[in-house]
Amino acid sequence: MSRHQPPVILSIAGSDSGAGAGIQADLKTISATGGYACTVLTAVTAQNTCGVLDVFPISSGHVAKQLDAVFTDFSVIAVKTGMLFNTDIIKIVAAKLCEYNPQWLVVDTVLASTSGKTLLQKKAINAMLDVLFPLADVVTPNLIEANILIGEEKNDYLDENQPELINKLQGLKTKAVLLKGGHSSDQENCTDVLILPDKIQTYSAPRVVTSNTHGTGCTLSAALASYLGQGFALEVAVEKSKRYLTEALRFSTSWRLGEGHGPVNHFFDF
Template sequence: MPNPNTPSSLVSSTPIVLTIAGSDSGGGAGIQADIKAISATGGYACSVITAITAQNTQGVSAIFPIPVEHVSHQLDAVFSDLNIVAVKIGMLADADIIKVVADKLRQYQPQYLVVDPVMVATSGDILLENSAIHALKNALLPLADIITPNLPEGAALTGKPLPKSEADMQAMIDDLRLLGAKTVLLKGGHLEQDENSNDLLILPDRVETLSAKRVNTKNTHGTGCSLSSAIASYLAQGHDLERAAFLGKSYISQAIAHSDELNIGKGHGPVNHFFEGHAALR
């Protein structure tokens, strides 16, 4: 319940972002990374958990999908009470969960929808069942304002070969537009031979390149989750889609650049979501 002493203009302007995703017990990706990224970029995060993973920096050892009726109850709980401006979707695990999420989004009509089509973890573990990809493409992606596939996800969604160069990324543009989302951010982070990490922002009428200097680090766990959450956070704060994508790219690039300041786990460590706060403490 709002504080009666708080101005109504301040209450209504709170940029609330809902993340719908899986839980990462290691804290580096999934719901945990989403909440960190949304908070670090100025949004208020709420969540709907779709699956519980047994996961750390070295990989995923087990996945337990949340019963679909409880996913539905979580969605009703947050949408019926909170003024959710933007929704970020990550891991959905199976077709039934994808369908209920799509139905609830049509029911509640949030202003912005960001979909990170999570299929493969940084460690290489498969996070989305093959049977669910059809439901994702048909029920959910056409509702999105922006989707944020990496190169393996882009290949899986389009049936194209895995891009080996930026020219291959360019060749995927038309097929990605056919998925039905308003905008696509195709992430080029997997082209590790390139000096820069270039992403293609595929708008309806043009393509922009978002570029950042590539950082030599193994601490990249949760980058996709964090980027898509940051974009949703900036959308909720009133930025247009192109600006939100630019700000999200800038945020995640800095979080990666500062990731070696953390010493978390034995494998692919997380990015440094709160790099600004950590810098202030030094």
């Protein structure tokens, strides 16, 4: 029996009662990709494949206690954040990350659900930009979130290769941006763009035609944290995460779980 010890990856995010996104998707993804998942819950949602019905945020004090509990007992090497919901939670998460200083931080910029439910209060966006982004090794917005982050709430930039959008994202106070292309108009391929201060790298895969797309952003960012925690360089970790998500989508195409956008198949390789 192998005695290999998996790297400890921490997800700080909200729950999903349908288990396709949020903490539940992160647990599945990290486990499937070779990490050991710990969790800190920021909010409880009433949610299924059709949308988010309600959100109950956890107090920032209890979020702090959860973070202390994990970091004082586990050697956390990589962290991903998902739904943080409000300014108080963002500030306490940032403070604890500075205190415990994990090697890697992936920030998934969860702003709203596909159905339009607010998952980050609008007044908390500046806190994310000013307090959390500078700590991150990579942030992972989709095209709609990227527009909001650069102040273009009319979604003027829906092409992941648009130079002006890339230039503005390079100006954010963070080390790298992985711009996800799932919302682009390209029906043939899905292209993600890794934006670094000195270079741009693209990752393209044929677009998988399926309604089972719930939790894809959570899954990609959790896989990225897992692979970074296993020692892969950022560019390689992005490539492996992209491949993992594409296969999880492909192996879910025959599923009919729920009445809306179903989950991906996190354990396709088992």
